[in-house]
Amino acid sequence: MELAPNYSFVFDFENDFIHEDTRHWMLRNWTWVFYSSGIYMLVIFGGQQFMLNRPKFELRGLLVIWNTMLAMFSIMGAFRTAPELLHVLRHHGLFHSVCVPSFIEQDKVSGFWTWLFVLSKLPELGDTIFIVLRKQPLIFLHWYHHITVLMYSWFSYTEYTASARWFIVMNYCVHALMYTYYALRAMRFHPPRFISMIITTLQLTQMVIGCAINVWAHSFIQTPGRSCNISPMNIKLSIAMYFSYFVLFARFFYVTYLSSNARKGRRIAAPTSKTASTSRNDPRELDNLLNGKQATKVKAQ
Numbered sequence: 001m002e003l004a005p006n007y008s009f010v011f012d013f014e015n016d017f018i019h020e021d022t023r024h025w026m027l028r029n030w031t032w033v034f035y036s037s038g039i040y041m042l043v044i045f046g047g048q049q050f051m052l053n054r055p056k057f058e059l060r061g062l063l064v065i066w067n068t069m070l071a072m073f074s075i076m077g078a079f080r081t082a083p084e085l086l087h088v089l090r091h092h093g094l095f096h097s098v099c100v101p102s103f104i105e106q107d108k109v110s111g112f113w114t115w116l117f118v119l120s121k122l123p124e125l126g127d128t129i130f131i132v133l134r135k136q137p138l139i140f141l142h143w144y145h146h147i148t149v150l151m152y153s154w155f156s157y158t159e160y161t162a163s164a165r166w167f168i169v170m171n172y173c174v175h176a177l178m179y180t181y182y183a184l185r186a187m188r189f190h191p192p193r194f195i196s197m198i199i200t201t202l203q204l205t206q207m208v209i210g211c212a213i214n215v216w217a218h219s220f221i222q223t224p225g226r227s228c229n230i231s232p233m234n235i236k237l238s239i240a241m242y243f244s245y246f247v248l249f250a251r252f253f254y255v256t257y258l259s260s261n262a263r264k265g266r267r268i269a270a271p272t273s274k275t276a277s278t279s280r281n282d283p284r285e286l287d288n289l290l291n292g293k294q295a296t297k298v299k300a301q
Contacts (some may be wrong), residue, residue, distance in 0.1 A: 001092070004084060004087070004102070004106055004107035005084055007083070010108070010109055014080075014109045015108055017108045017109075017111050017112040022115045023160070026157050026158050030155075033150060036150065037147050040125050040146070041143075041147075044129070044143060047132040048132055048138065051132060051133065056133070057134060058134070059130060060186055062130075063186040066126065067182040067183035067186055070179040071176060071179035071182075074172050074176040074179055075176040078172040078173045078176050080109055081103070081110050081113050081114065081168055081172055082169050082172075083110075084103050084110040085166065085169045088100075088102070088103070094216065095220060097162075097166065098162060098228065099217065099220050099227070101160040101161070101162040101164075101229050110165070113168075114168055117153065117171070118153045121146075124150075127146065128142060141252060145245065148244075149241075152241055159230075160229060161229070161230050161231075162217075162228065162229040162230055163217050166209070166210070170206045170209060173202075174202050174203055174206055177199055200249065200253050200256070200257075201253070204246060204250060207242045207243075207246035208246065210242035214235050214242070215239075218235050
């Protein structure tokens, strides 16, 4: 049985993908991750100070374009990587899906979009620029998530971490929904509140599955006679990362949808200002509203 699914169409740029070249490039340029993360931290926190006594930017048009582009990229990535995971699960089983990196080494389509996935974590840092320029409170979950995903993704690609096929497909699928939702909100559409709850629930589910995949990987590498292409260090880092995400997203879910503040927010009459209308039902923006007073105090200090 073939390791790669039978794609109905393969683009030339996908067919030209050479995984060894990209891996060597990532190894040569691994310092980019740390330089980018350092610059990112300076820009966002320095930007907050710069904007402290300046009026916020609306940036609605740019926000529509930005979220639409990321939504389209994520949708395309999901369609080009999910078939490989489903094919492997159906024909080769769970062990192969967790331990054999054929999604990079034998599948040019999935391999190309895996590489793009890692690279996309650099421009995705731009999400935070909008928060800073629009003077929205910047919560820890946001910038911590961006930095750790970038670092871990780059590290895992250089190791050809086999379990990453699960993480990439899940992330593409969730981001396809999330950025589509954000694009619609920026266009002044008002999807029902339960849509944002579903997105956050999917994010929590993603973290649970991520931890489960790592537990399976650990059990596989402990099994005599089996070879699993994932390092013990990678498993430890991944579990720590996914568990911390779960805790932070669970708190986010509680504060945004279940807490007394959230219930009070739902009882407030229909918003009259543009800002309130834009913020309603958006998980990022609603969290900003709920934490706005606290964030203001921190800034004042």
